[in-house]
Amino acid sequence: MTRHFLRDDDISSVEQAEILDLALELKRDRFAVKPLAGPQTVAVIFDKSSTRTRVSFAVGIADLGGSPLIISTANSQLGGKETASDTARVLERQVAAIVWRTYGQAGLEEMALGTTVPVVNALSDDFHPCQLLADLLTIREHRGDLSGQTIVFLGDGACNMGQSYLLAGATAGMHVRIASPVGYTPSETVMADAAVIAQRTGGSVELFTDPLAAVAGADVVVTDTWVSMGKEEEKAIRLGDLGRYRVDAAMMALAKPDAHFMHCLPADRGYEVDADVIDGAQSIIWDEAENRLHAQKALLVWLLAQNNA
Known part of the structure; x- marks a missing residue:
C-alpha cells in the first residue's frame, strides 16, 4: 500500500x-x-x-x-x-x-x-503537516526530547496550524494547549483524534480561552497569522476577536524563563506578534524556516x- x-x-x-x-x-x-x-x-x-x-x-x-x-x-x-x-x-x-x-x-x-x-x-x-515536522525538528534542536514539552498555540485554533499542532504534538508526546476565543476553536473531531493519540503517547491536549493561563509555564509559545489567504475580507473582525491573544513581551514573560517563540511565517508584525518578540533572543523562527x-x-x-x- x-x-x-x-x-x-x-x-x-x-x-x-x-x-x-x-x-x-x-x-x-x-x-x-x-x-x-x-x-x-x-x-x-x-x-x-x-x-x-x-x-x-x-x-x-x-x-x-x-x-x-x-x-x-x-x-x-x-x-x-x-x-x-x-x-x-x-x-x-x-x-x-x-x-x-x-x-x-x-x-x-x-x-x-x-x-x-x-x-x-x-x-x-x-x-x-510539513510545517509541523519542521517545527518539531526545531524544538528538538533547541530543547531536546519532545516528549513532555508544553507547547501553547495562541490565536485561531481552527486554522491549519492549530489543528496540526494538536495531532503532531500529541504524536510526539507533548502537552499541547490551544488558546482561542469562542468561534475559533479546532474541529471537535481533530480534538478527539488528538486526545486518543495523547493517551497512547503520554501527552495531552487542552483548550483555553484565557491566553494568560495557557501560556503560564510553557516551554514553547507559538502563533500564526490571524488573516490567512482567502480571509482578507474578515480582517477587521478577526483582529478585534483575537486582539488579546497577541504575543508580546509580557505574554512571553509568563512562560518559562528559557521558553522559545515560534511562528511559521509570514508574520504580521504588530498584530499577532510584536516585532521585539520576533527579533528577540527567545525567537527561533529563522531556524524554523530553514528546517x-x-x-x-x-x-x-x-x-x-x-x-x-
Whole structure:
C-alpha cells in the first residue's frame, strides 16, 4: 500500500521520530543521499501563493538528486476540467511523488486514493503537516526530547496550524494547549483524534480561552497569522476577536524563563506578534524556516523508502 502524508497522524510516533532523526542527519550532511537521482521528477502543485514551501521543496528535491516540476493550478487542468484523481493517474506515470499546496483537504484525499506514488500535503485549509515536522525538528534542536514539552498555540485554533499542532504534538508526546476565543476553536473531531493519540503517547491536549493561563509555564509559545489567504475580507473582525491573544513581551514573560517563540511565517508584525518578540533572543523562527528544507527532504526520503520496500 502506498504511503501518503496528508495529515500529521498519518505517521506513528515511532515513524515521526525516524523522520526527525533523518532530518538531523540530512542537515549535518545535506547531500548525503540521492534517492531521486536520474534525475527523477517530483510534481509540486500550487493553488496558493508561497515562499517557504516553494523554495524548500524545490531546493530539497534538487538536493536529493531530483528535478522539481512546479505546477500552478491556474495554468493547468486541475480543478477545472480535470478531477484530482484523474490528474494523479496522469502524473503517477511520470513522477516519483506529488506535493500539493491547496485549499480543501478532500482534494488531497481524492488525489491519494488509489495513487501509486506518495502524495504530500504541502498545506491545506485543515492541516499543515510539513510545517509541523519542521517545527518539531526545531524544538528538538533547541530543547531536546519532545516528549513532555508544553507547547501553547495562541490565536485561531481552527486554522491549519492549530489543528496540526494538536495531532503532531500529541504524536510526539507533548502537552499541547490551544488558546482561542469562542468561534475559533479546532474541529471537535481533530480534538478527539488528538486526545486518543495523547493517551497512547503520554501527552495531552487542552483548550483555553484565557491566553494568560495557557501560556503560564510553557516551554514553547507559538502563533500564526490571524488573516490567512482567502480571509482578507474578515480582517477587521478577526483582529478585534483575537486582539488579546497577541504575543508580546509580557505574554512571553509568563512562560518559562528559557521558553522559545515560534511562528511559521509570514508574520504580521504588530498584530499577532510584536516585532521585539520576533527579533528577540527567545525567537527561533529563522531556524524554523530553514528546517522546512531538512524536514521535507527527510519526509520524501522516508516515503520513497516505504513505497519501494
